[in-house]
Amino acid sequence: MSTSNELKLDLAEYEQLHKTAKRLKVQQSLSREIEKLRREIATAEAREEAKAAQSQSNDNFAVSSDGSRLYQENITNYAWDQSDKFMKLYLTLDNLASIGDQDVQSEFTDRSVTVKVKFQKKICTLHIARLCESILGKESYVKKKSDYVLVMMKKSEAGKTWPWVTEREKKSKEKDKPKVDDSDPSAGITSLLKNMYDEGDDEMKRTISKAFYESQMKQATGADPMSDL
Template sequence: MELGQQIAGLEADLQEVTRVLELCESSRVREVLSQEKQKIEKELKQKQSRREAGERPDTAVKGYTVKINNYGWDQSDKFVKIYITLKGVHKVPENVEVKFTERSFSVLVKDLDGKNHEMTINNLLCPVSVEESSKKVKTDMVIVMCKKKGVKKWECLTQVEKLTKDKDKSSYDENADPGEGLMNMLKKIYSEGDDEMKRTINKAWSESQEKKSRGDDFDF
């Protein structure tokens, strides 16, 4: 696996673990997931340093970089479109780079008014076609065109947003088990996670089995 793909995967894992930590109420599970988050952050930093060290001087990004936080999105039967407003971006279309994977995309606009602007969206709700996805540069705007692999309508942009919506929906069910939403989320992460993530969750489960009398019981 290429270094860039490894970094993208770690960024996706970090976002997922962070989101679960925000929703988790069990102190024991929070402790285990916090340790896992620290490991991911450390590994991610190391790989990012390796990537930066491997860049040639003529391709390195100059100036300081700011995050793009404001954007809008829409969709048609074939595309999910992300609209990013950046004043003057149409004057430097050659400085706009967009990279895609099946479940993510990243945008980098170099040297716009002395700054670099970047945004990465991981864990897209559904897979997209890397080859058929593209970008358009309009007046003061970049449009990211993610080609759907099917005609299904997206209810939100990312899996994390869907998990949040599902949790909010379950909170309105007075008869629902208050821990069910978190359990389902942990089971999803377990089924889709790598060996290290599975070992982490198994450890939390094993330890919680010893605390049944206190109600900290997780059954995978």
């Protein structure tokens, strides 16, 4: 079955032939083929649009071996911890007792992880395309526990502490981190304190407000305002 793009290429060639044709009979024959191709293109485009719409509506479903539809659910929330050798993810899922170890599948590369947990009517998937740091994929694995799935990712560099799980988190936090101006240390410290104040609880805000007040009092008397900070 020809696609609309292939039919359009045919149409372009027919139209080019029509422009160069000299005989009336040939021109008429080419005109009929051109009109036929235009109708076929319209039909093909409509069919392709319907297929794309159907595919979009099925994005959240997969098909099991018996032909039944399985709902696909993305895992976006997880707890994490780490040791010197491993970065660990904890995927808390309901009804894990109803499935076997073979229903938990994993795939690792040096910077990505994909875990699929297959239930009777749905597949839960965790996919991290870019990890914060690199791992040894062949030495990484998953374990199904009674109420969570443990993802064990072996660090390429043992002993290195990961600040975050994903590269996106790392870049986002580094972007938001206040920069210290080396040319003006007091301004840098002030910026850090302001950031701590904005993100701190009531007790932290009271402590920082007191520090600012005492700093201003010292500055008024000619003392070094940063001596106690």
